[in-house]
Amino acid sequence: xxxxxxxxxxxxxxxxxxxxxxxxxxxxxxxxxxxxxxxxxxxxxxxxxxxxxxxxxxxxxxxxxxxxxxxxxxxxxxxxxxxxxxxxxxxxxxxxxxxxxxxxxxxxxxxxxxxxxxxxxxxxxxxxxxxxxxxxxxxxxxxxxxxxxxxxxxxxxxxxxxxxxxxxxxxxxxxxxxxxxxxxxxxxxxxxxxxxxxxxxxxxxxxxxxxxxxxxxxxxxxxxxxxxxxxxxxxxxxxxxxxxxxxxxxxxxxxxxxxxxxxxxxxxxxxxxxxxxxxxxxxxxxxxx
Amino acid sequence: xxxxxxxxxxxxxxxxxxxxxxxxxxxxxxxxxxxxxxxxxxxxxxxxxxxxxxxxxxxxxxxxxxxxxxxxxxxxxxxxxxxxxxxxxxxxxxxxxxxxxxxxxxxxxxxxxxxxxxxxxxxxxxxxxxxxxxxxxxxxxxxxxxxxxxxxxxxxxxxxxxxxxxxxxxxxxxxxxxxxxxxxxxxxxxxxxxxxxxxxxxxxxxxxxxxxxxxxxxxxxxxxxxxxxxxxxxxxxxxxxxxxxxxxxxxxxxxxxxxxxxxxxxxxxxxxxxxxxxxxxxxxxxxxxxxxxx
Numbered sequence: 001x002x003x004x005x006x007x008x009x010x011x012x013x014x015x016x017x018x019x020x021x022x023x024x025x026x027x028x029x030x031x032x033x034x035x036x037x038x039x040x041x042x043x044x045x046x047x048x049x050x051x052x053x054x055x056x057x058x059x060x061x062x063x064x065x066x067x068x069x070x071x072x073x074x075x076x077x078x079x080x081x082x083x084x085x086x087x088x089x090x091x092x093x094x095x096x097x098x099x100x101x102x103x104x105x106x107x108x109x110x111x112x113x114x115x116x117x118x119x120x121x122x123x124x125x126x127x128x129x130x131x132x133x134x135x136x137x138x139x140x141x142x143x144x145x146x147x148x149x150x151x152x153x154x155x156x157x158x159x160x161x162x163x164x165x166x167x168x169x170x171x172x173x174x175x176x177x178x179x180x181x182x183x184x185x186x187x188x189x190x191x192x193x194x195x196x197x198x199x200x201x202x203x204x205x206x207x208x209x210x211x212x213x214x215x216x217x218x219x220x221x222x223x224x225x226x227x228x229x230x231x232x233x234x235x236x237x238x239x240x241x242x243x244x245x246x247x248x249x250x251x252x253x254x255x256x257x258x259x260x261x262x263x264x265x266x267x268x269x270x271x272x273x274x275x276x277x278x279x280x281x282x283x284x285x286x287x288x289x
Numbered sequence: 290x291x292x293x294x295x296x297x298x299x300x301x302x303x304x305x306x307x308x309x310x311x312x313x314x315x316x317x318x319x320x321x322x323x324x325x326x327x328x329x330x331x332x333x334x335x336x337x338x339x340x341x342x343x344x345x346x347x348x349x350x351x352x353x354x355x356x357x358x359x360x361x362x363x364x365x366x367x368x369x370x371x372x373x374x375x376x377x378x379x380x381x382x383x384x385x386x387x388x389x390x391x392x393x394x395x396x397x398x399x400x401x402x403x404x405x406x407x408x409x410x411x412x413x414x415x416x417x418x419x420x421x422x423x424x425x426x427x428x429x430x431x432x433x434x435x436x437x438x439x440x441x442x443x444x445x446x447x448x449x450x451x452x453x454x455x456x457x458x459x460x461x462x463x464x465x466x467x468x469x470x471x472x473x474x475x476x477x478x479x480x481x482x483x484x485x486x487x488x489x490x491x492x493x494x495x496x497x498x499x500x501x502x503x504x505x506x507x508x509x510x511x512x513x514x515x516x517x518x519x520x521x522x523x524x525x526x527x528x529x530x531x532x533x534x535x536x537x538x539x540x541x542x543x544x545x546x547x548x549x550x551x552x553x554x555x556x557x558x559x560x561x562x563x564x565x566x567x568x569x570x571x572x573x574x575x576x577x578x579x580x581x582x583x
Contacts, residue, residue, distance in 0.1 A: 019376035030411035116509030123316035225400020242402035
């Protein structure tokens with residue numbers, strides 16, 4: 001006979017579904033509805049139900065598409081730089097730092113990440129501008145005679161901002177990913193005389209691929225989506241999807257903002273789907289399962 | 290060759306690691322340095338002062354924004370952390386792990402402006418729908434549901450912070466052995482007592498870390514809050530509007546530094562706590578391993 005379950009216990013069981021329901025209603029549904037709202041008709045101050053592809057036309061047949069694609073290109077550069085600078089740290093941590101100390105070192109990378117993104121981006125202005133910290137230091141050291149002006153209000157400035165904002169993520173995801181590469185593999189490689197390049201290409205990369213991919217997708221998507229980066233550090237032509245969406249909202253063109261959101265969502269979902277099919281992204285969470 | 294065989298290579302790697310952390314933090318440190326200069330940014334002469342900090346704390350608009358931020362941070366923590374805890378427990382128990390983990394972590398991958406825009410339009414439409422229903426039924430109590438304001442900003446913040454809390458709690462739970470709960474239930478403990486007396490003390494550090502992260506993230510968040518807040522201001526929305534309208538003034542540097550100091554102090558506290566705790570755990574382990582003297 002099945003034991004009688006009290007109301008209290010039944011309620012407790014339902015409570016576990018609460019976060020999932022909350023995220024379905026307030027995250028998944030609004031994101032999915034961007035597709036519906038993007039085909040609504042634009043009115044003077046809002047929008048009304050209907051079917052119009054005007055917003056997509058505004059996006060795909062204007063300079064916005066070029067800006068979007070160019071922000072993708074610069075974001076890919078930022079991903080590559082973050083990977084080159086950050087992933088070796090994750091490998092070093094897993095391979096050479098005692099296990100007790102590993103999590104403390106990871107906390108060091110949480111530190112910059114916990115300072116507001118806005119402040120970190122704004123703080124780059126006095127560092128990178130003409131009479132800023134970098135130029136003053138280089139001039140004082142005699143490395144340069146004239147200040148470097150390309151550091152800010154250019155695409156270079158946006159890339160620097162993206163790297164400094166998102167680099168910790170490649171360290172975190174790389175750190176999780178390196179859990180799949182046991183320490184003895186390094187020892188076996190050393191015994192066999194395998195060089196670092198071959199070791200990375202043939203052993204580390206295939207095993208740590210899910211974590212690396214997740215970290216790269218995070219940086220890429222945020223690179224094309226965080227409006228403040230091109231807004232504060234970029235010059236003319238530095239526009240990304242996030243900035244297009246916020247500008248559309250400021251201009252009360254809500255269908256266009258929703259079209260951009262829908263395009264971003266489809267881009268993200270496609271990337272995650274492809275990544276999951278190739279690498280099985282659930283492997284990233286294996287260490288905490 | 291192992292790193293430990295070549296001490297200089299090992300040291301070089303540590304130097305590189307610390308250099309990267311320093312580079313990531315240097316803009317923030319530089320802003321802190323400027324915030325104490327009476328002459329502000331770019332001045333030839335540096336004169337130490339607390340003046341700019343005094344100004345932000347005597348600014349009524351700023352104090353009001355700080356109160357709103359603290360209220361939002363408190364309420365978000367009270368809701369988001371228990372929800373993340375429930376989600377982590379659900380994740381451990383369910384077979385549909387992919388759905389749970391996707392829903393809990395997906396907000397990390399959606400850029401703030403995109404999520405903020407999607408929520409803004411969603412709330413405005415939902416509010417419109419409730420108004421229409423209210424008109425249809427001849428009632429007006431639903432008119433303010435999901436009108437842009439505290440509630441909508443709160444929902445935006447919960448969505449933003451829940452992935453971080455979920456991950457931190459899940460990592461802490463990874464060390465917990467579920468057999469302990471089963472043993473407690475076999476001894477007649479209720480589900481709640483088994484959780485509160487057996488499991489919670491072991492995951493407490495993770496829950497408190499999640500609370501700290503949530504507070505810090507709420508203090509730092511700008512984009513979603515600025516789109517969803519309606520009529521009130523938070524610390525970062527005032528800061529950014531000042532920066533965009535007037536440029537980086539001396540008080541902007543002081544405000545930025547104040548928020549950074551709070552975040553660094555909290556994270557520093559967590560690092561210190563984990564170090565002290567792991568030291569004491571190591572001491573206990575060593576004491577257990579030592580043979581008892583006759």
